[in-house]
Amino acid sequence: MPYVTLPVSHQNVTLYYEVHGSGPIKILFIMGLWTEGRSWKYQTDYFSTQSYYQCVTYDNRGCGRSSAPKTLEYTTTQMAKDALTLIEHLHWNQCHVVGFSLGGMIAQELALLAPRKILSLTLIATHAGGLISRPPFAALRFFLQWFLIRNKDQLVKNMLRVFYGKKTLNDPEKRQATVQRHYISYSELLKLRYSNIPCTIMVGAEDQIIHKVNSYMLQTILGCKLVKFELAGHDLISEHAQEINRELLELCESNFAKNYSSHMPMKYEVEVQTLKLCCQHRIHCFTYSCIGFSKGLLIGLILYFGLIQNLTVSEQMNAKLFTHCVMFIGCLSGLHRTVSCIFNAFQARRFAQRHQVFLGPAASSHIKNALLNECGLEFPTLSIICFTSFLSLLWWTKLYA
Numbered sequence: 001m002p003y004v005t006l007p008v009s010h011q012n013v014t015l016y017y018e019v020h021g022s023g024p025i026k027i028l029f030i031m032g033l034w035t036e037g038r039s040w041k042y043q044t045d046y047f048s049t050q051s052y053y054q055c056v057t058y059d060n061r062g063c064g065r066s067s068a069p070k071t072l073e074y075t076t077t078q079m080a081k082d083a084l085t086l087i088e089h090l091h092w093n094q095c096h097v098v099g100f101s102l103g104g105m106i107a108q109e110l111a112l113l114a115p116r117k118i119l120s121l122t123l124i125a126t127h128a129g130g131l132i133s134r135p136p137f138a139a140l141r142f143f144l145q146w147f148l149i150r151n152k153d154q155l156v157k158n159m160l161r162v163f164y165g166k167k168t169l170n171d172p173e174k175r176q177a178t179v180q181r182h183y184i185s186y187s188e189l190l191k192l193r194y195s196n197i198p199c200t201i202m203v204g205a206e207d208q209i210i211h212k213v214n215s216y217m218l219q220t221i222l223g224c225k226l227v228k229f230e231l232a233g234h235d236l237i238s239e240h241a242q243e244i245n246r247e248l249l250e251l252c253e254s255n256f257a258k259n260y261s262s263h264m265p266m267k268y269e270v271e272v273q274t275l276k277l278c279c280q281h282r283i284h285c286f287t288y289s290c291i292g293f294s295k296g297l298l299i300g301l302i303l304y305f306g307l308i309q310n311l312t313v314s315e316q317m318n319a320k321l322f323t324h325c326v327m328f329i330g331c332l333s334g335l336h337r338t339v340s341c342i343f344n345a346f347q348a349r350r351f352a353q354r355h356q357v358f359l360g361p362a363a364s365s366h367i368k369n370a371l372l373n374e375c376g377l378e379f380p381t382l383s384i385i386c387f388t389s390f391l392s393l394l395w396w397t398k399l400y401a
Contacts (some may be wrong), residue, residue: 002016002017002019003015004017006085015066015082016066019055020048022054027252029098030058030097031101037057047245047248053252062074080113093117095118098248099123101234105127118197120200125202127211128189128221189221193221198254199222201225203228203236206232271357274348274352279340285380289341299333331393338383338386345378346380
């Protein structure tokens with residue numbers, strides 16, 4: 001059983017890995033959360049029959065037969081460094097990287113850390129982070145039930161409903177359970193886009209763990225190929241193993257060893273700088289401001305009940321005072337976020353105008369020196385409306401005096 005012990009900078013983690021095949025074309029498979037590397041069985045069995053390929057799977061830190069360090073360093077960046085150390089241990093100059101779910105997030109970080117070592121990037125059922133990446137309600141309900149349900153049969157049924165599509169659930173031969181601090185900014189995604197690394201995104205239309213919108217967003221920003229499986233859930237690599245294997249084989253055969261530059265091409269640095277000036281919270285600024293307002297209301301509620309002992313009984317029962325106090329804190333929180341969004345938007349648009357960067361819809365993204373309005377460069381109309389609304393509510397509370 002091959003193991004590799006990482007250096008002190010990696011908390012001396014011991015990674016378990018498996019090697020399949022001995023060909024000159026290398027593929028690194030990175031698995032998702034709570035799942036061992038051997039879950040890539042359908043892919044490793046397939047590529048083992050191809051004489052030109054060598055595949056490696058491994059257990060992420062804290063999973064399976066790899067060690068679990070007592071540390072908070074369970075970030076995708078640190079786990080990408082683990083993968084890079086494994087590649088260097090294997091003495092691979094370049095390899096194709098395939099990541100599933102959490103593994104796709106690690107693969108994105110790996111491509112940013114060492115773009116010259118990546119021949120191609122395949123991201124399956126994953127996301128780039130941010131608030132848009134939060135799982136749907138069905139996934140949240142499943143994770144809650146995971147901790148509450150003690151009946152194993154019921155737990156398996158719930159897991160099947162979340163991980164698989166309806167077509168697979170209705171097929172008795174496939175009814176088997178095989179079993180977030182990640183964030184990559186728009187500017188970093190743009191670096192991936194302009195790094196010339198061939199990329200493919202794969203997504204299941206019925207995925208209830210990571211919403212398919214995340215894959216659409218990745219495809220739009222990276223400008224790469226998107227493969228959508230209509231009747232598939234989250235566990236694509238087993239549900240549609242044959243189709244995924246064919247896509248991977250086609251991608252690997254069309255991309256041999258290349259000399260990628262580790263630096264951003266000069267002609268694209270303006271676009272990267274423009275996106276760095278935009279808001280980085282990855283949801284619409286209107287939603288971001290509303291969430292800030294809601295959090296302010298909650299903080300105001302906590303503060304009010306924490307300070308009522310200093311008030312008289314009549315003041316404590318004053319509904320108007322209660323409403324104004326809570327609303328005051330909510331408006332301050334919402335205003336803080338709204339002002340930052342408006343400032344970032346105008347700053348980025350001014351920078352783009354000064355450097356003659358074209359701002360347009362997704363259809364125009366092929367134009368040189370072009371960026372998508374959807375990346376946060378649109379005129380902040382809704383943010384200005386939010387600013388006016390919060391300011392009006394703040395005036396209404398009359399607590400400014």
